[in-house]
Amino acid sequence: MKPEASSVDKGPGAGRPRDPRIDAAILRAAAELVVEVGYSNLSLAAVAERAGTTKTALYRRWPSKAELVHEAAFAVPPSAVTAPPGDVAGDLRAMMAGARDSFTNPVVRAALPGLIADMAGNAELTARIMERFAGLFEVMRYWVADSIGRGDARADVDPDRLVELIGGATLLGMMLRPGEDLDGDWVERTADIITHGVMV
Amino acid sequence: MKPEASSVDKGPGAGRPRDPRIDAAILRAAAELVVEVGYSNLSLAAVAERAGTTKTALYRRWPSKAELVHEAAFAVPPSAVTAPPGDVAGDLRAMMAGARDSFTNPVVRAALPGLIADMAGNAELTARIMERFAGLFEVMRYWVADSIGRGDARADVDPDRLVELIGGATLLGMMLRPGEDLDGDWVERTADIITHGVMV
């Protein structure tokens, strides 16, 4: 049995079904532990123990620490912008705040640096993790097209670059401030530059 | 003997002096190996072996893998902008290209994700690595103040946010493209947004 990246169904099939409580217990244990000890000090044996199960059950579900932690950290993918009204400055500030909130989540914050390290040189893992954020790019493309259509944004604004700017600044800002969070002022000042960069 | 973060001189002192060729050989070996196998698969024993020396000599010089690789990767700190004339668009494009060039260096690219992981939760290491980039923030502050003074930049542009936007977008852009580099068009499109965000 090759482990599925996530514990998805694989047809009804025969055999004893996996106990879904074990899935949940492992994810919960991984989330707790990664916050407590950090990604690199996170041992899969410790996760299994806290989840009240064994390494065997864990490896049956996830092929690596990265896949497990990735799923534990991003159980709910970050949403870009929920309310899409026509206010460029407000929307960008909301996106910025959303990115800040996603990355500031304790589990994400503890897991992200390690995940980044494991992703490097593992294109497959990178792709799987990144597809979770694919929606963000899609939403941004619609938003930019809409803003241009309304005459609020310059015609040559590249939406993919915009995602990279917002996400990258948040990522780097978080890394530069171990211990502390990104406050409202930070969001304001960063969104301000981007807003002027987008507006017509 | 506590090892010095880098192999700086510590007075004449007595005793046999360190062989500087070993310093160089270790740094070279570390740079080569981190590119070949990646940060997490980099073993200090392997570095010592390729350098033709031993772990003992290595640990005498650097206290940890992170410190060693950090020094191997950033032997020359990245310069922000060399020619500082009064062209906002040109300057920002040059800074963007400079960041791109720094992060695209094979050794940096191979080492950075792992360094980020080791930095998390190690504020001391973070500080030491970050001080290498302190000059960037300083230069940016001067550049912004100058541009504002010339009436080319808006008065409320925050230079620190600007550094985070440029560096973060470059970092994230690199991470999203394992294998490929950031081309001129990428630099152009990203710098374009920032430029409009800065200009008055």
Added chain:
Amino acid sequence: MKPEASSVDKGPGAGRPRDPRIDAAILRAAAELVVEVGYSNLSLAAVAERAGTTKTALYRRWPSKAELVHEAAFAVPPSAVTAPPGDVAGDLRAMMAGARDSFTNPVVRAALPGLIADMAGNAELTARIMERFAGLFEVMRYWVADSIGRGDARADVDPDRLVELIGGATLLGMMLRPGEDLDGDWVERTADIITHGVMV
């Protein structure tokens, strides 16, 4: 359901009857595999797979690896001496050759050392395996009594010791020669000593 040591019938009973072809397939697979990979490397999952069935069916029939292999190896219990005429030297040589033939069987040879190991500290298993050889002691007692009666054997020959000498020498001789077999000369020379030890 406790499994029976061997797959004996347990009355007609209710429910679906066991498929006897599975019994045979498992025993054949166990015999083949123990020769190929040795006792300690023999996994019950592999036996089940080669037999075209599953561990469930296997464990329903035999409670442990030792019981299964024991039955696979000693499907036919070794006979002591088939023709019982009154020739001490000839009979002992025949017994010696019989022991040699039993232990030289490839399956027995591959299985025996592991079985010995599993028997140690498991008196119940030891008893079950040993009762398969109980007939040998019985036959030997008759044979010795008969030989003494005919005046061919000394009166104080202990038949149980005789069995241990013959079996033990064969066992040890086999162990000392991994790869090769015990030839006719070996049988001759060993039987010679015992014969003189028995004869009046």
Added chain:
Amino acid sequence: MKPEASSVDKGPGAGRPRDPRIDAAILRAAAELVVEVGYSNLSLAAVAERAGTTKTALYRRWPSKAELVHEAAFAVPPSAVTAPPGDVAGDLRAMMAGARDSFTNPVVRAALPGLIADMAGNAELTARIMERFAGLFEVMRYWVADSIGRGDARADVDPDRLVELIGGATLLGMMLRPGEDLDGDWVERTADIITHGVMV
């Protein structure tokens, strides 16, 4: 560093020397544990723990459980016959008792079945273990030649078969009696048969 079968010296060499107390502690722990839990339940991690060291140190010294236990059990090789006077019956009885004493040693008794299993199919290990008993065959050859020379033994007695008979009967006798020992009567009765088999 390939582990040496036994922790023999390998020249003066460089590097930190092995701590001989660790060798001793491991052997002692292995001897104790094999008696307590049996060979198959003996885990190398448990041996290391009881010895107050780690698996690493253990694997540095012995390549396998068999090699370690073999050395722990046969720290002193069994001597064949110490007093070699010219009494065939007495000498053989002494040899028999010596074999009995060797195999009855608690450590040997606990270790032997498992060792036998591991030896099977590992000719190299078999050879290494057997060479420890090579002296026995040598001594027996001298003893037989001497006895023949004195006219006490028949000329065609094969000394190697004699070793196999004595050792084999003891081995098998021990295996057939889990829990109990081989008593003086057993030695007497078995030696009696062999003595008559040898004497002229």
Added chain:
DNA sequence: GCATAACCGAGACGGTACGTCCTGTCTTTTA
């Protein structure tokens, strides 16, 4: 000139985590 201090190589040390394997049991669907 010779002691001292720090270097160098080699490699063992305690410790920890890894990912795999196997055993014997249990739980499910299907026959």
Added chain:
DNA sequence: TAAAAGACAGGACGTACCGTCTCGGTTATGC
């Protein structure tokens, strides 16, 4: 009920790395 499939707990395996240490032996300086 049995059969097939496969998950489950538990635990050993042998390997790899880390960062420290203990050696014997080698340079430099500095008294």
